[in-house]
Amino acid sequence: MPDTPQARLVVNGTPRSFAGDPRRTLLDFLRLDLGLTGTKKGCDHGQCGACTVIVNGRRINACLSLVAMHDGDDVTTIEGLGSPEALSALQRAFVTHDGFQCGYCTPGQICSATAMLDELRAGWPSVVTEGLSGPSDPSDDELRERMSGNLCRCGAYSNIIAAIREVLQTEPREASA
Amino acid sequence: MSATYDAPDRRNLLDHMRQGVIGKPLDRPEGPLKVTGRAPYAAEYDLPRCAEGVLVGARVSNGRVTAIHRDEVSAMPGVLGVFADPAMLRRPAQGGAGKAPAQDVTQVDYKGQPVALVVAETFEQATAAAKALRIDYEDSSDSAHFDPDAAGVEPPKKPTDLGDLEAAMRDAPHHVDLIFRTEGHASAAMEPHAAIAAWDGGELTLHGSFQMVAYNVPELAASLGVDPARVRIVSPYVGGGFGSKLGISHDAVAAAVAARELGRPVRVVLTRQQVFESVIRRSETRQRLRLACDETGRLVGLGHEARVSNLPDEKFAEPVTQATKFLYAGDNRRLAVQVTRVARLTAGSVRAPGEAVGMQALEAAMDELAETAGIDPIALRKRNLPDKAPGEGIPFSSRTLVEALDRGAAAFGWDRRHARPCQTREGEWWIGMGVASAARVNMLAPAEARVRLHPDGRVEVESDQTDIGTGSYAILGQIAAEMLGSPIDRVTVALGDSRLPPGAGSGGSFGAASTGSAVLRACEAIRAELSSRLGVAAEELTLQDGLARGGNRSDTLVGLLGGDMLEETGRIEPGRTGKDYSQATYGAFFCEVAVNAFTAETRIRRMTGAFGFGRVLNAKTARSQCLGGMVWGIGSALTEALQFDLRDGHLVNHDLAGYHVPVHRDVPALDVILLEERDAVASPLQAKGVGELGICGAAGAVANAIYNACGVRPYRFPMTPDTLLDQMPDPF
Ligand code: FES
Ligand code: FES
Numbered sequence: 001m002p003d004t005p006q007a008r009l010v011v012n013g014t015p016r017s018f019a020g021d022p023r024r025t026l027l028d029f030l031r032l033d034l035g036l037t038g039t040k041k042g043c044d045h046g047q048c049g050a051c052t053v054i055v056n057g058r059r060i061n062a063c064l065s066l067v068a069m070h071d072g073d074d075v076t077t078i079e080g081l082g083s084p085e086a087l088s089a090l091q092r093a094f095v096t097h098d099g100f101q102c103g104y105c106t107p108g109q110i111c112s113a114t115a116m117l118d119e120l121r122a123g124w125p126s127v128v129t130e131g132l133s134g135p136s137d138p139s140d141d142e143l144r145e146r147m148s149g150n151l152c153r154c155g156a157y158s159n160i161i162a163a164i165r166e167v168l169q170t171e172p173r174e175a176s177a
Numbered sequence: 178m179s180a181t182y183d184a185p186d187r188r189n190l191l192d193h194m195r196q197g198v199i200g201k202p203l204d205r206p207e208g209p210l211k212v213t214g215r216a217p218y219a220a221e222y223d224l225p226r227c228a229e230g231v232l233v234g235a236r237v238s239n240g241r242v243t244a245i246h247r248d249e250v251s252a253m254p255g256v257l258g259v260f261a262d263p264a265m266l267r268r269p270a271q272g273g274a275g276k277a278p279a280q281d282v283t284q285v286d287y288k289g290q291p292v293a294l295v296v297a298e299t300f301e302q303a304t305a306a307a308k309a310l311r312i313d314y315e316d317s318s319d320s321a322h323f324d325p326d327a328a329g330v331e332p333p334k335k336p337t338d339l340g341d342l343e344a345a346m347r348d349a350p351h352h353v354d355l356i357f358r359t360e361g362h363a364s365a366a367m368e369p370h371a372a373i374a375a376w377d378g379g380e381l382t383l384h385g386s387f388q389m390v391a392y393n394v395p396e397l398a399a400s401l402g403v404d405p406a407r408v409r410i411v412s413p414y415v416g417g418g419f420g421s422k423l424g425i426s427h428d429a430v431a432a433a434v435a436a437r438e439l440g441r442p443v444r445v446v447l448t449r450q451q452v453f454e455s456v457i458r459r460s461e462t463r464q465r466l467r468l469a470c471d472e473t474g475r476l477v478g479l480g481h482e483a484r485v486s487n488l489p490d491e492k493f494a495e496p497v498t499q500a501t502k503f504l505y506a507g508d509n510r511r512l513a514v515q516v517t518r519v520a521r522l523t524a525g526s527v528r529a530p531g532e533a534v535g536m537q538a539l540e541a542a543m544d545e546l547a548e549t550a551g552i553d554p555i556a557l558r559k560r561n562l563p564d565k566a567p568g569e570g571i572p573f574s575s576r577t578l579v580e581a582l583d584r585g586a587a588a589f590g591w592d593r594r595h596a597r598p599c600q601t602r603e604g605e606w607w608i609g610m611g612v613a614s615a616a617r618v619n620m621l622a623p624a625e626a627r628v629r630l631h632p633d634g635r636v637e638v639e640s641d642q643t644d645i646g647t648g649s650y651a652i653l654g655q656i657a658a659e660m661l662g663s664p665i666d667r668v669t670v671a672l673g674d675s676r677l678p679p680g681a682g683s684g685g686s687f688g689a690a691s692t693g694s695a696v697l698r699a700c701e702a703i704r705a706e707l708s709s710r711l712g713v714a715a716e717e718l719t720l721q722d723g724l725a726r727g728g729n730r731s732d733t734l735v736g737l738l739g740g741d742m743l744e745e746t747g748r749i750e751p752g753r754t755g756k757d758y759s760q761a762t763y764g765a766f767f768c769e770v771a772v773n774a775f776t777a778e779t780r781i782r783r784m785t786g787a788f789g790f791g792r793v794l795n796a797k798t799a800r801s802q803c804l805g806g807m808v809w810g811i812g813s814a815l816t817e818a819l820q821f822d823l824r825d826g827h828l829v830n831h832d833l834a835g836y837h838v839p840v841h842r843d844v845p846a847l848d849v850i851l852l853e854e855r856d857a858v859a860s861p862l863q864a865k866g867v868g869e870l871g872i873c874g875a876a877g878a879v880a881n882a883i884y885n886a887c888g889v890r891p892y893r894f895p896m897t898p899d900t901l902l903d904q905m906p907d908p909f
Contacts, residue, residue, distance in 0.1 A: 023301040032300070037221035038214015040416070042367045043449040047833035050367055078214035087209060095208035098801045101646030103211030104367040104416030110212060144841040151833060153367045153417050154646045155808025156801060157844040 005068035011036070012080030018067050026070055027051045027062035030077060038078035038107045042151070049150035052108040052115075053077050059115035061149075078107035081114060089171050090114055093163035101154035109150045113164050116146045120168070140165065181752035182621055182694075185574075185857035190697065191659055191792065192855075192863075195721040199659040202797035205651045206670065207414070207644070216414045219386040220371035220446045227373065228257055229300040230435055230445040231307040232427060234289040234454060237314045238825045239321035239520050242283045242292050244313040250295065255302030259310065260294040262434045264400055267291075268523045269456050270424025271493050272684050275392045277399035278424065279490070285314065286488055287522050288827040289454030294431040296443055321520040323826035325461060325486040333482075333513035334494070337502065339568050340509030342467065345478030349469035351550040352478070357466065357538035359894040360818035362459035364527050365838055368416020369452050374432035375442040382409045385429050387673075388418040389682025390641040394675045396425045401433055413673040415645040415683075420526035421457045422645070423684050453831040458819055459527035460485040460495040462534050466542035469509075474552040476561045479507035481539060486517045487524040495524065496531035500616040500873065501539055503573075503759045506563040520826045526684065528809055529869035532617045537813065537894060540613035540877025545890060554612055554881070555582050555591070566759035574758040574858035577789025578614060581765040584850055585787035586612070589767035598888035599906060606771040608782070609886025613877035615764030615788065617686065619865040621751040624691040625678035628657055628699035630743040634723050634734045636661055636668040642680025642692040643673045646805075647868055648798025649688060655795055656693050656862070660700030662720025662734070678746055686762070686866025689794060691749060694860045698747030710737045749861070758858045762870045764788035766810070766878035772886045774908035777898040779883055781811055781845055786875070789852035791865035796851060799867050803849045806871015812839045814876035815895050 007018040011034060018029055027044070030036040030053070042050030044063045051062040054076040082088035087095070090110050100106040120142075123134030128145045135142050143161050152160065191199050210216040235242075247259040263281050267290060270278040282292045295310060297303035322328035346352050373384040381403065387393045390410050398405035415422065432445040447456070467480030483497035498512040527533070547554040559579055565572055586592070594610040595601065601608040626640040638657045644650045654668040671677060681691035708718040713727030723734045754760075769782040786807050793799045816837035820829045830836045855863040880891045883901070893900040 021299060021301045023305075028300060031221070035223055036214070037217065040218075040368070041220075041446070042369070043833050045449065045832060045834065047449070048367065078212075082213055084209035084213050084215060087212065091209075091212040094212045095204050098205070098208075098797050100208075100211055101648075101798075101801055101805060102367065102415060102417040103207075103216055103646065104218065106211050107214040140846065141842070144844070148840040148842045151367065151838055151840060153365050153419070153838055154801075155805035155839070155844070157808060157839075157841050158804055158847045159801065161841070161846075 007068050007071040009070045009073045009075055011075045012077060022066065022068055024067050025063055026065045026067045029067035030062060036077050036079050040104055040107055042105065049112060050105050050108040052112040052150065054111055054115050057118065059112050078111055081110065089167045090163065093166045097159045097163040097166065099160040099163040100156050105150060105152045109152065109160055112147060112150045117168060180748035180750045182749055182754050183752035185754055186861040187857045189855060189857065189863055194659045195719055196659045196662050198655050198665050200793050200796060203651060203655065203665060203795055205648060205798065206654060207650045218368050218414050218416050219384050219412065220373065220444060222373055222384045224373060224375055224442040227442040227444050228296050228298060228439060229303045230294050230296040230432060230443050231303040232291040232431060232445065232447065232451055233293040233295060233307045233310050234451060235285040235292045237285055237316045238288040238318040238827065240285045240317040241315040242285065242312055243315050245293055246311040250306040250310050253302065253306045253309065255298035256306045257296045257298065257439055258435060260296065260431065260435050260438065261292060264402065264430055264434055266400065266427045266430050269426035270396045272420065272423030272526045273389065273392055274424050275395045277396060280400060287520050288825055289522065291427040291455055294435055294445065296435045296439065318825060323519055324823045325517045325519050328517045328519055330484055330515040330517045333515045336513035337568055338511055342478045342480050342509045342511045345469045345509035346467055349477050350472050351546065352469035353542055353545045353549055355466045355542050355545065355892065357464045357541065357892050359462045359534040361461040362527050362813065362817050363453055363819060363836055364419035364421035364457060365833065365836065366417030366419055366421055369447045369449055370422065370426050370428045370456060371446040372429040372432040373442055373444040374436040376437050380407050381433055382411065383429060383433060384411050386415050386422055387412045388415065388422045388643055388645055388684050390643060390673060390675050391679035391682060393425050397429055397433065400430045410675040411673065412643055415643050418645040418683060419528040420530065423526055426456050449833060450831045453836065454828050455522055457525040457527065458522055460487060460524040462495060462497055464497060464538045466538055468542055468546045470546060470550055474550055474557045474560045476505055476507035478509040479505060480511040482511065482513045484515050484517060486519045486521065489518045491523060493525050495534065497535035499531035499618055500536055503566045503761060504614065504616045505561040506567060510567060521821055529617060529872045532873035533813065536616060536874035537876035537880065540874045541880040544611065544881040544884065555586060558582060558614055569759065571757060571759050574760045575854055575856040576763055577852045577854055578763040580852055581763055581787040581789055584852065585765040585767050585785050588848060588850055589785040591767060594885065598885050605774050607774055607886040608769065608771055609882045610769050611878045611881030611885055613766045613874040613881060615766060615870055615874040617762050617870045617873045619760040619762055619859055620685060620687050621749060621755060621860060622681035622687040622691045623750045624681035624695040625746055625748050626680060626692055626695035626699055627678050627744065627746045628696060628703060630661060630703050630738065632735065632738050632740050632742055634663065634667060636663045638668065638670045638696055639677045640672060640680035640692050641675050641677045642688060643683045645683045647683055647688060647802060648795055651798050652689050652693060652794040653696050656696045657700055660697060661703065662722060664722060686868040690860040690862060690864045690866055693794065693862050693864065694749040695747040697861055698749060699745040702745035702747065703743045706743055707737055754858050760859055762790040762865050762867065764870055766875050768878040768882045770879060770882040770886055772883055774905065777901040777905050779815055779896060781879065783845055785848040786871060787850035787852060788867065788870050789854045790867040790870060791854050791856040791859050792863040793851050793853060794864055799851060800849045802867045803871040804847050806869060807847050807875050808839050808844055809872045810875020811843060813872065813894060814879035818895050
């Protein structure tokens with residue numbers, strides 16, 4: 001066994017440390033070591049987006065990343081965005097628009113959308129954007145393109161886009177957690 | 178009251194209640210838990226000393242395990258054991274089996290079949306040891322069949338043969354005789370199959386991901402050789418099922434075997450690849466459609482013959498012609514499904530078994546017949562609605578097909594469609610519109626539910642019914658709130674635990690109507706007690722917001738209860754209403770596509786679905802069920818195909834990178850129209866099922882739109898560019 005790697009990171013505002021099997025992914029660290037099971041494992045191969053978390057403000061697939069690589073990082077999971085008693089704007093909109101059915105892809109969709117809205121605000125273009133300065137008034141197709149890494153087998157897509165659009169329109173400057 | 182539903186309950190109780198919550202688009206009560214990551218799914222229980230198990234799949238396609246080199250991995254770090262117990266499952270249980278499926282993993286039926294379980298302290302250790310485990314096989318792949326086109330077919334079971342189809346085809350002025358092929362599908366629920374097993378003495382508690390708990394308990398108990406009374410299944414949140422979690426699968430028995438042996442809890446989660454390779458597939462189909470009509474478009478002949486596949490000894494055969502049986506008229510009929518045996522993983526129920534693939538072929542054939550006969554495709558469908566179910570002579574319980582076609586057409590703007598193809602071009606895209614009918618059989622299933630009315634007026638609903646995203650938590654609460662005049666926030670619903678009364682489970686779209694009827698009946702019994710306490714006839718009792726009124730009397734509910742808790746268990750079982758009537762849900766799909774003139778890539782631009790499924794219990798969750806179905810229709814139309822290697826039967830695209838379910842960008846804004854309907858024949862709720870209707874025919878509308886756009890008739894689903902390209906018209 002090689003040297004045990006170590007990492008100190010902040011998860012949802014709480015300092016955490018890791019020292020253990022170098023093969024442990026960030027996803028399994030969250031789920032198994034910290035008991036933060038809101039982050040889901042749908043494929044463990046970067047193909048579904050169920051494991052999306054926000055690291056230093058950017059969305060990543062936690063299954064494609066080893067926890068040992070996250071020394072010094074700031075991680076936000078679905079649990080850090082809101083609680084049943086205090087839902088974030090997106091979480092609330094997902095409930096009212098029925099942006100989920102089974103709910104298994106949902107934490108990933110919401111983490112992804114949270115960071116995606118920041119990307120939009122920062123003026124990042126996507127493959128469907130005209131020009132390179134980012135869309136000023138993003139179309140539904142723009143949102144769909146940007147959310148396409150998050151699969152939903154229940155097919156809640158129309159409602160997910162409606163939920164994101166509501167938040168985009170009502171809270172254009174909301175900063176992510 | 179007899180539990181059996183023999184005569185339609187036409188009292189229509191729910192429409193006479195006053196609470197006003199039934200049918201309303203209420204949010205799901207479990208929504209806040211799901212959107213914050215607090216709803217626990219099967220693998221997410223934190224049990225002390227829980228060990229991690231990883232299954233190992235067979236490297237041969239057919240044969241026998243002759244040696245497992247346990248010793249080579251048992252010294253690896255953390256390894257606790259290697260299991261290949263005779264109890265472990267070779268195949269998952271089919272939906273509703275209620276008994277043990279094929280066991281004994283020394284026998285190999287298909288490539289990727291689990292043959293061993295490695296358990297270690299951690300997931301990484303178990304994964305490494307599972308990869309390292311060497312297994313010897315006796316390979317008998319030479320004697321197995323892998324290509325359904327090359328293997329022989331069995332004679333059809335219960336074919337329909339009426340009149341003389343050959344003569345009708347010969348003599349009718351218009352006919353089509355077409356061959357369609359559909360590829361296999363995976364359920365691909367986002368939550369992989371998972372189980373945590375924990376024994377306490379002889380009692381097993383299994384956290385699992387299941388659709389039909391009341392059947393899964395006996396399946397698990399029989400597989401393990403224990404008394405079902407000593408098995409508890411907990412499955413309150415299920416990350417999608419779509420048929421793949423109807424029966425127990427490899428994970429549950431393997432976890433239970435290892436946990437029993439090791440004396441500590443064991444978690445087994447299938448990898449995404451193992452889900453694809455070993456749980457349940459929808460069979461590929463080859464379908465021959467023969468349709469013949471007279472000058473006015475009246476069908477005189479209808480043939481629908483399908484060939485599907487499965488493993489040897491599996492009874493399930495994709496019931497491709499299920500809706501063809503009752504949907505359209507035509508005196509001369511032949512319907513038949515034949516099975517061929519191949520060494521591919523078990524074929525079974527995937528969302529809307531039968532109609533999901535049968536309806537798209539039938540509806541594409543109807544479109545071609547309409548064109549051949551020079552009749553409007555909507556008119557052709559309306560002209561052929563039979564008065565009674567063909568061959569059986571029984572009446573239809575209710576049928577909203579005409580309304581669905583009319584309302585859908587109006588909402589979609591069908592009048593803007595050009596009857597001839599290749600009339601609209603936008604840049605490099607051909608634009609076209611298509612229509613298809615939707616139909617899906619409807620059924621009740623045995624169900625029980627318990628309702629408690631507490632002295633303070635709180636209501637509790639309990640059943641082992643599951644909510645796999647379908648909305649069970651929402652609708653069961655709404656039924657109880659409506660019947661007992663309770664504000665919805667005073668109702669709690671507990672589901673998915675085998676200690677609760679056995680619900681219908683989630684399958685075949687029967688969960689809501691069946692378990693909902695059990696809730697209704699429990700509430701009716703409580704109402705009977707309340708009305709006698711108030712001193713009025715049951716029909717006179719009005720309950721609203723915790724107040725009871727009737728005749729010239731009134732009281733608060735709390736006052737009437739006088740400190741007592743009322744508890745009743747309601748039951749329903751399918752009865753003569755299921756035999757005396759043809760029951761189905763109906764609808765219509767309208768679709769606009771763009772087909773790239775150069776690449777033949779198809780994009781869905783818009784899609785409208787209008788659906789009639791009896792009473793709508795919750796307009797929000799029902800609409801979501803329809804949306805989800807339509808998304809599945811898009812997948813079936815354009816991208817979803819299980820690809821098997823014909824040399825050894827192995828599934829080539831065994832994950833979400835290779836098997837393409839629709840993503841956000843594949844799905845435009847979808848329009849859903851819910852048609853209000855009351856069907857007393859279907860259930861005391863006047864409700865039917867809605868979980869599957871949204872797929873049943875959807876891909877047919879896409880096929881017809883593709884033809885309307887570019888003039889190419891698709892006969893292969895999914896309609897990927899390669900299936901169309903060589904017939905595309907000159908793009909210039
Ligand atoms: S679990 Fe990470 S992308 Fe699927
Ligand atoms: S809600 Fe079930 S997968 Fe998205």
